[in-house]
Amino acid sequence: MIRTIFTVFSKEVLDNFRDRRTLASALLMGPLFGPLLFAFVINLSIERSLSDVEKTLELPVLGVEYAPTLIDYLKSRNLKIIEAPEDREAAVASVKSGLHDVVIIIPGGYGEQMANGIPAKVELVSDRANTAADRDARRVRNVLYAYNQELAAIRLSARGVSPLVLRPLNIDDIDVSTASGRSGILLGMMSYFFIFAMLMGGMYLAIDTTAGERERGSLEPLLALPVTRDRLILGKIIATCLFMALSLMLSLISFFFALKFIPLQELGMTPNFGPKVVVAAFFLLAPFILLGASVMTLVASFTKSYKEAQTWLSVVLLAPTLPILIVSLLTLRPRLEFMFVPSLSQHLLLINMVKNEPVNVLHVVISVTSTLLLGGLLTWLCARLYRREGLLG
Amino acid sequence: MIRVDGIHKSFGSVRAVRGISFEAPDGRVTGLLGPNGAGKSTTLRILYTVMKPDAGSASIDGHDVVKSSLDARRCTGTLPHGAGLYPHLTARENIAYFASLCGIERGNIEERVENIVDLLEIKDFADRRTKGFSQGQRTKVALARALVHDPQNVILDEPSNGLDVMATRSLRELILKLKDAGRCVLFSSHVMQEVAALCDDIVIIADGRVAIDDTAEGIREQTGCDDLEDAFVAAIHRVSPE
Known part of the structure; x- marks a missing residue:
């Protein structure tokens, strides 16, 4: 056998x-x-995740002339400002069609609102359904939030208030995954x-x-x-x-x-x-x-x-x-x-x-x-x- | 010695074999003759036990092909129709593999293979891999493989298919050698001349039935035809008149 x-x-x-x-x-x-x-x-995925932070992101901005300080800030954060579509409608359409992943629109009233201390309107156009594009949009959004924080802190300091007032919570993110x-x-x-x-x-x-x-x-x-x-x-x-x-x-x-x-x-x-x-x-x-x-x-x-x-x-x-x-x-x-x-x-x-x-x-x-x-x-x-x-x- | 007793075999609605009986005694060559689709291969497949008959029985040296199929196979050497070799093995390795599976002692295998290589005169290509062998070379190796365990009974299904004149000739010599050694040789063919030249007994099959079972001489007498080919046709018409 x-x-x-x-x-x-x-x-x-x-x-x-x-x-x-x-x-x-x-x-x-x-x-x-x-x-x-x-x-x-x-x-491939390593390349992607690394390049995201380091790579210069091209960002079309509509109304560059209304907010020179903001534009300088964006540039300092490794964003390259490029020419945007001619008007708001065209900008929205370009994101919809996938031509641009994210577009910033600065309306004409920005400078006036800023000077008067009213929240100045800035529009960020993105497509959240597109995951790849959303990563870039998130990066731009975070830069805008950071600018927001910075301005607020400067304004408070100018009025003699500690910027810490803006941070009642100190959130510490602890990741348990090894x-x-x-x-x-x-x-x-x-x-x-x-x-x-x-x-x-x-x-x-x-x-x-x-x-x-x-x-x-x-x-x-x-x-x-x-x-x-x-x-x-x-x-x-x-x-x-x-x-x-x-x-x-x-x-x-x-x-x-x-x-x-x-x-x-x-x-x-x-x-x-x-x-x-x-x-x-x-x-x-x-x-x-x-x-x-x-x-x-x-x-x-x-x-x-x-x-x-x-x-x-x-x-x-x-x-x-x-x-x-x-x-x-x-x-x-x-x-x-x-x-x-x-x-x-x-x-x-x-x-x-x-x-x-x-x-x-x-x-x-x-x-x-x-x-x-x-x-x-x-x-x-x-x-x-x-x-x-x-x-x- | 091979004995077939009223076997039947159907595949779905096709009744391939319907009541075939004959005997193939030792020391004689028995030819199974018939047109294509007559039931020759099915009959032989039942004999070498890869198929079971629906009814009837068959035995080889007294071993029933269904009930003690292992014993029946042990005393039979088989060359099925279109038998293939293992292309990555040499001719010798092909033969040795079968020898080992037949239960030949490991120490004796080499000697056995050597003997059969001599007998079949395949020494020239025995150590080559069988890929690319001619039909004649392949048939010889397949035959050597079938005979390596020195079986008393030999079943050959259309062995001369695709062989040239020389190869057919040496096959015929081999069959006669086996006969002289007292073996029972049963082979099938659809070529009348071949059967007539070799066989002691001829079983003509048509439509799954035995049309005639006799010596060549007897068949001429029974059918009243001098020419064997005419006799063949006449015999077949007895079973299937159309």
Whole structure:
């Protein structure tokens, strides 16, 4: 029994190690694609968040001539005043159409109101529905508030009143999120990369078990041998698992190195992803290997050809994202019942570790056993289906 | 020795095999002859146990192909129609894989493979990966793979398909060698001449039924045709008159 399974297993390993396509997808595609895309996305967002403060913002102002002091103040705050549309209507229209993100309108009465000590009207036109534009509008708004505060303080001082009168509250904002905690949000997508790499690693082997063997014409000779089909499929699924494990291991390692080159500290993040976490993550994700292998083998066994199997398996590649996506969108905290859902439980526990939060042992036990049980059940189903005559196509 | 007793097999509404019976004794070559779609492949698939008959039974060396299919497979070497190889493995590795799955002791595998490589004269390309092999080379390796465990019974489904003259010739020699060694050889074909040249017994199948089961001589007598091809046509018309 063991010998037959081992024979099939070692043949599959040898066969696939010689197959460039399988090797590329298992050892290159998954492990490299994830970290590269991740590094790209992170670097992009770092660039954005940094540039926002430092970059000179172009600000169209209508009625520059009415408020020279205000304009000087704006200029001193790294805002570059540019020519605005000719009138108020055109200014509003230009923001609406997205030509400008934010426009300041200074009405003609500004100077008079200012001189008389009446609140002087300044209009700020922006589109709050446009999140990217809103960031710039917020920056301009804050500059205006600051100018407001400064003027008020000067006026009070001129009347011999302490500017502190304006600050009855001293608000101190204390952020309890740790640097590791903030990483969790962005690093949440990491867990999917691992699952993706894992599935990619075993995809071609899973297809080969049924559709591939059939298309090549080697299935019938194989089935005509004095070997029970259970052993054949077990050997094949174990080989699939090996490639998936290899792919997972490589992508964990490549992530470990990739994170060293991503300046996450600049985003105020220090992900907890040292060698210990890498090893722990491997064992946390490992139960998903059997499940992934059996699901892919199962799906491929219903297809008529290699091409069709590839099409269906690309759908399977996306399936594990679904629970992760839903939970991420609703920003749900890890709960006991989530641990029964494969891919989701691994995702939540991995985030836990990366955020350097205490990991609930019961959650880990449930995640591991439920995923393994489901994988075992599906493997058994694969073996059952491998016995049917329809397999010959 | 292979015995088939009234087997039936349907696929949906298509009745591929309806009551086929015959015997293929040891030391003789039995040919399963019939037009395309007559039920030859289905009959053979039932014999090498990848399909189960709906009714009737079949046995190989006394082992029922349904109830003790493992035993039946153990004493049978099979070359299914269009048998494929593993392209990333060498010819030798392909053969050794099957040898190991047949339960041959690990220490003996190399020797067995060597013997079968000699027997089939495939030494020239035995250590090359089978990707890009010609049809003749592929068939030879597939045959070697089927015979590596030295089976008493050999089932070949259209083995000469796509072979050139030389390859067909060496296949014929091999079949005769197996016959002389006392093996039971059962093979299917739709080429009359091939069957006539090789077979001791001919089972003509048409429309899922046995039209005639006799020696070449007997078939000529029964149908009253001197030419075997005419006899073939006459026999088929007995079963399906249209």
